Amino acid sequence: MLDISKLNQCYGQSHTLRDLYLSIAPRACVSLIGRNGVGKTTLLKCIMGLLSLDSGKIIYDDTDLAGEPAYARVPMRIGYVPQGRLIFPLLTVEENLLVGLGALSGDEQYLPDLIFEVFPVLKNMLKRRGGDLSGGQQQQLAIARALAIRPRLLLLDEPTEGIQPNLVQEIAEIVIHLNREIGLTVLVVEQKLPFVRRVASDFHIMTKGTIVAGGKMEELSESIIAEHLSL
Numbered sequence: 001m002l003d004i005s006k007l008n009q010c011y012g013q014s015h016t017l018r019d020l021y022l023s024i025a026p027r028a029c030v031s032l033i034g035r036n037g038v039g040k041t042t043l044l045k046c047i048m049g050l051l052s053l054d055s056g057k058i059i060y061d062d063t064d065l066a067g068e069p070a071y072a073r074v075p076m077r078i079g080y081v082p083q084g085r086l087i088f089p090l091l092t093v094e095e096n097l098l099v100g101l102g103a104l105s106g107d108e109q110y111l112p113d114l115i116f117e118v119f120p121v122l123k124n125m126l127k128r129r130g131g132d133l134s135g136g137q138q139q140q141l142a143i144a145r146a147l148a149i150r151p152r153l154l155l156l157d158e159p160t161e162g163i164q165p166n167l168v169q170e171i172a173e174i175v176i177h178l179n180r181e182i183g184l185t186v187l188v189v190e191q192k193l194p195f196v197r198r199v200a201s202d203f204h205i206m207t208k209g210t211i212v213a214g215g216k217m218e219e220l221s222e223s224i225i226a227e228h229l230s231l
């Protein structure tokens with residue numbers, strides 16, 4: 001479904017992604033793990049077209065995303081939940097949900113029932129300003145906003161960062177539901193290993209801008225963790 005090859009990206013003189021390869025099969029739930037600052041968010045921004053590449057390919061189905069503007073991801077059904085949520089604080093919840101739909105054709109600009117099936121709490125908050133929601137509710141809104149375009153591929157960047165434990169559990173169950181029952185393919189960047197082990201079918205470990213290990217979730221051993229993830 002997604003096939004990234006020999007990807008390189010630099011911030012000025014700083015070479016951040018280095019000959020990176022990553023493949024995601026349809027309906028997989030893949031976790032990308034790695035220490036702070038190794039380039040996980042940079043990779044998601046490259047997939048979303050928010051950063052330009054220096055070289056490499058990002059093939060989504062049969063299209064090389066490298067040549068496509070950021071908004072082209074919407075009709076291609078790639079949903080994105082950015083790190084830090086980045087909801088619009090002065091827009092209402094409803095306006096936040098509608099924001100991405102402009103890149104779809106007129107008859108597709110409606111909010112799918114899935115949003116309120118997954119986050120019933122948002123139904124009573126549609127007129128509330130995004131900035132007035134709690135941190136946990138803002139994270140729910142950010143995931144709901146990504147679901148508004150009815151994605152086939154969902155990218156989540158640290159969805160449990162700064163979230164209290166009971167909501168972390170809830171977000172895990174939601175990601176599992178979206179992947180296993182709704183059939184979305186998922187790439188989730190996450191630092192919390194219990195969360196990763198619960199939700200993901202496969203893992204990839206990134207260090208210094210490239211993927212250094214990967215496999216089925218059950219193969220993520222303590223020795224791999226000690227080698228690549230311990231501080």
Ligand SMILES: Nc1ncnc2c1ncn2[C@@H]1O[C@H](COP(=O)(O)OP(=O)(O)OP(=O)(O)O)[C@@H](O)[C@H]1O
Nearest residue numbers: 011014016034035036037038039040041042043083
């Ligand atoms: N706009 C930018 N300009 C220059 N350097 C940047 C920029 N954004 C990120 N970097 C640097 O690129 C490297 C990778 O950053 P990135 O945010 O992708 O890491 P990350 O793996 O997502 O980290 P974290 O786990 O803390 O979210 C870091 O060294 C960071 O300081």
Ligand SMILES: [Mg+2]
Nearest residue numbers: 040041042083
């Ligand atoms: Mg990050």
